[in-house]
Amino acid sequence: MKKEVRVEDAIGMRLAHDLTRIVPGEFKGRAFRKGHVIREEDIPALLNIGKEHIYILELSAGELHEDEAAMRMGRALCSDQMRFEEPHEGKVVLQAERPGLLKVDEERLFAINMIDEIAVVSRKTDTPLQAGDKIAGLRAIPLTIAEAKVAEVERIASEGDLFAIKPFRRLQVGVVTTGSEVLTGRIEDKFGPRVREKLERFGSQVIGQQIVGDRVEDIENAIISFQESGADMVLCTGGMSVDPDDRTPGAIRRAATEVVSYGMPVLPGSMMMLAYRGEMPIFGLPGCVIFDEFTSFDILLPRVLAGERVTRSEVARLGHGGLL
Numbered sequence: 629m630k631k632e633v634r635v636e637d638a639i640g641m642r643l644a645h646d647l648t649r650i651v652p653g654e655f656k657g658r659a660f661r662k663g664h665v666i667r668e669e670d671i672p673a674l675l676n677i678g679k680e681h682i683y684i685l686e687l688s689a690g691e692l693h694e695d696e697a698a699m700r701m702g703r704a705l706c707s708d709q710m711r712f713e714e715p716h717e718g719k720v721v722l723q724a725e726r727p728g729l730l731k732v733d734e735e736r737l738f739a740i741n742m743i744d745e746i747a748v749v750s751r752k753t754d755t756p757l758q759a760g761d762k763i764a765g766l767r768a769i770p771l772t773i774a775e776a777k778v779a780e781v782e783r784i785a786s787e788g789d790l791f792a793i794k795p796f797r798r799l800q801v802g803v804v805t806t807g808s809e810v811l812t813g814r815i816e817d818k819f820g821p822r823v824r825e826k827l828e829r830f831g832s833q834v835i836g837q838q839i840v841g842d843r844v845e846d847i848e849n850a851i852i853s854f855q856e857s858g859a860d861m862v863l864c865t866g867g868m869s870v871d872p873d874d875r876t877p878g879a880i881r882r883a884a885t886e887v888v889s890y891g892m893p894v895l896p897g898s899m900m901m902l903a904y905r906g907e908m909p910i911f912g913l914p915g916c917v918i919f920d921e922f923t924s925f926d927i928l929l930p931r932v933l934a935g936e937r938v939t940r941s942e943v944a945r946l947g948h949g950g951l952l
């Protein structure tokens with residue numbers, strides 16, 4: 629049961645929920661905490677955030693306060709390597725405790741959000757996470773909610789992890805840089821530092837870089853020699869498009885035992901190639917990876933680092949939302 633009381637008459641009463649203040653561009657957050665006992669000096673501040681009335685609450689059996697509902701959903705959905713804190717403004721946030729690739733069971737998330745008055749809002753599956761990153765926000769929509777709805781969330785959650793974090797492997801990576809302009813020293817190599825920085829963010833490292841020209845055999849041999857000297861992955865840079873000097877795709881084809889895809893429905897990064905030589909992934913990185921902050925490489929690299937073997941049909945699915 630909830631009853632409305634004018635703020636002027638509410639001195640000495642307890643707030644039934646957190647109250648939010650928003651100042652555009654400056655502040656959005658909790659102005660008053662649930663349970664706060666209203667004092668005479670609070671009244672102007674309450675009126676300033678538009679509260680002329682407050683609720684006085686008496687929960688009936690089978691009814692939960694929004695904070696209790698959020699806490700119970702937090703406990704049900706928090707899996708390994710995640711944490712959450714007490715609710716703020718009726719919402720609990722799940723956060724990653726370690727870096728890794730987020731996996732979301734999309735169908736069961738959908739089932740939970742089909743429960744009326746429940747909102748479980750997550751990052752997209754396959755999002756790379758750093759420690760401390762948010763994974764999901766959980767809340768009941770009304771101030772009080774039927775306990776049965778929260779129990780249904782708990783039932784769906786008990787079928788297995790709705791959210792999981794796959795750790796990143798720490799790979800030893802070889803870089804094969806193609807292009808006569810780099811080999812002859814006409815221009816300075818910009819690919820090496822670029823991919824080194826991307827890999828280090830995930831805890832992997834470049835064990836060597838071979839600067840070769842545009843000859844197919846040289847590119848192929850460089851890939852094979854990296855594998856023989858213990859590389860877990862090889863990145864080939866440049867020479868991925870349609871000029872007569874663009875020989876990298878052909879060389880990767882010769883070194884590979886499986887070509888997953890040459891070309892991806894992602895822009896930028898449509899000229900990227902992914903292949904495997906045995907278990908070792910080989911990427912062909914087009915020139916845009918030096919230039920653009922986020923490309924198809926940034927979509928696939930975290931998945932490969934999390935130990936997933938990417939398939940052709942998964943690549944094809946990237947077209948939806950692939951215009952970055």
Ligand SMILES: Nc1nc2c(c(=O)[nH]1)N[C@H]1C(S)=C(S)[C@@H](COP(=O)(O)OP(=O)(O)OC[C@H]3O[C@@H](n4cnc5c(N)ncnc54)[C@H](O)[C@@H]3O)O[C@H]1N2
Nearest residue numbers: 807810816817818819866867868869870874899914915916
């Ligand atoms: N007619 C077409 N033009 C282009 C196509 C196409 O399909 N048809 N594809 C476009 C796409 S997409 C990309 S991305 C770019 C570049 O593709 P490439 O991987 O073939 O890049 P390169 O030709 O090797 O080099 C382009 C540019 O970048 C410079 N470069 C290359 N490597 C390095 C390096 N290690 N350090 C610094 N700079 C480097 C190179 O000198 C060129 O200036 O093609 C589009 N065009």
Ligand code: MOO
Nearest residue numbers: 896897898899916
């Ligand atoms: O599509 Mo390219 O490989 O710019 O980006």
